[in-house]
Amino acid sequence: MLKVINLKRGLDIRLKVDAEKVLAASVEAEKVALKPTDFPGLVPKILVKAGQEVKAGDPIFFDKYNPEILLTAPASGEVLAVNRGERRKVLEIVIKADGKNNSAEFVKADPNKLSREEIKEVLKKSGLWAFLKQRPYGTVAKPESAPLHIFISGFDSAPLAPDYEFILKDQSSAFQTGINALAKLTDGKIHVGIRPDQANGFFSGIKNIETTQFSGPHPAGNVGVQIHHVSPISKGDLIWTINPQEVIYMGRLFESGKIDFSKIIALTGSEVVSPKYFKVIHGACLSNLLKKATRQEGKERIISGNVLTGTQVEADDFLGFYDQQVTVIPEGDYYEFLGWAMPRLNKFSISHSYFSWLTPNKKYKADSNLNGEERALVVTGQYDKVLPMDILPVFLMKAIIAGDIDKMEQLGIYEVIEEDLALCEYVCTSKTEVQSILRQGITLMIKELGN
Incomplete structure (x- = not known):
């Protein structure tokens, strides 16, 4: 019998517009990129230079302090540039894709017949190891470590999030192969969190996993929340996490011996003409995807990821390493005179100051306006209402x-x-x-106590 966990605290932010469950034609990326900034705490050592030809799966850079953590090319082509910022910080390595998707050769084998060390070696050389993140801290997992368990969230509850049942539906073979490989990396279990309506869905036919149902508002789909309720992390514990599509990357690798970084993402938001699902290459330039998809009636905020945790990008920037969606909303660069005193019938609020509580199913066209400025941090109890975890977030921030x-x-x-x-x-x-304060705290913990 499935374990069911009902979460009461949280908040579903109802925004326009979700992606229609239609897979549009594949979008060819003229350029792809790897961004070291997607990996907190990683210090890149570049292995390529402009003009160099690479295949998908060829090494691009590694971590200075953990050389076994290698990042590889998402597609075949020519290295266009290694772009740097202040103090020569590496911002991105851009590759001009040739459209052939030639791949480097790796081991083609049944993971059930390989040892733990052999599987680790394949994942490290192919660059797929970087998709394994560890808790605490949310950094790339250390290859020499072994987790208590591996957690996968089988649904995303963030605003306008993609539907994994739709994305994964025809990829059960590769997913199962990836799960079989992951099962060799832990002596514990592979936990998968699902919604109650997924009980007979995609994950019901997958072996070597233990599923737990989570009901309730966002952040029920966050893997961190699921870990907290299934196997809470104490000092010295280690848990690994990975996204379902990244498990498929691993399955494809072992089934074919080649790298295939194609993925399905959701293009969402009120400024998208026809929100749909698109098949793209990992790290693809967003320009072709957005060119005909957005309204372009005014200024837009393009976000790689969701509106809560995503990264603001430009139309010619690249999809984030761990992102499964792109969101486009209006830019909130305006001043609203006496906005606090207006009825604001089309604004969403968690409080009863506006009338959104009278229309619980209404969806809103949100923008990026902060509607105020930074003020003193006071204890109001608001944080506790939206965090279904037994921690004290305000006091954590102050610490x-x-x-x-x-x-x-x-x-x-x-x-x-x-x-x-x-x-x-x-x-x-x-x-x-x-979020920024929390990352500062995590950085301090790593500096003082190690990762």
Whole structure:
């Protein structure tokens, strides 16, 4: 019998417009890129230079402090540039895709017949190891470590999130092969969190996993919330996490011996003419995807990811390494005179200050306006209403700001990363950059205690 966990705290932000469950024609990417900035704590050492020809799966850079963590080319082609920012910080390595998708050769084998070390070696050389993230801290997993369990969230509850049942429906073979490989990397279990309506869906036919049902509002789909309720992290514990589509990458690798970084993403938001699902190459340039898809009637905020945790990008930027959707909303660069005193019938609010509570099923056209400025951080109880975890987020924030490592440990920093506290930032009347503060705290923990 499936274990069912009912979450009461949280918040579903109802926005326009979800992606229609239609897979549009594949979008060919003229350029793809790897961005070291997608990997917190990683210091890249570049292995290629402009003009060099690469195949999909060829090494591009590795981590200075963990050389076994290797990142490889998403597609075959020519390295166009290694773009740098201030103090020569590497921002991105851009590859001009040739459209052939020639792949480097790797081991083609049944993971059930390989040892743990052999599977690790294949994943490291192919660059797929970087998709395994560890808790605490949400950094790339260390190859020499072994997790208690591996967690996969089988659904995403964020605003306008893609439907994994739709994305995964024809890829059960590759997913099962990927699960078989992951099962060799832990002595524990592979836990998959699903919604109650997925009980007879895609994951019901997958072996070597243990499923748990989660009902309730966002962040029920966050893997960190699921870990907290199934196997809470204490000091010294180690859990690995991975996204379902990234499991498929691994399955394809072992089934074919080649790298295939194609993925299905959702193009969503009120400024998209016809929101749909698109098949793209991992790290693809967004220009072709957005060229005919957005309204372009005014300024737009393009987000790689969702509106809570995604990264603001330009139309000629690239899809984030771990992102499964692109969201386009209006830019909120305007001033609203006496906005706080207006009825605001078309604005969503968690409080009863506006009338959105009278229309619980209404969807809203949100923009990026903060509707205020940063104020003093006070204890209001708002954070606790949207965080279904037994931690005290306001006091954790204060401990981080004070740099008190002992308090940070006691208050649960091992259990959370940015996405887990994103709703706290959204509902915060103080306009506190909660996610940024949390990452500062995690960086301090790694510096003082190690990763």
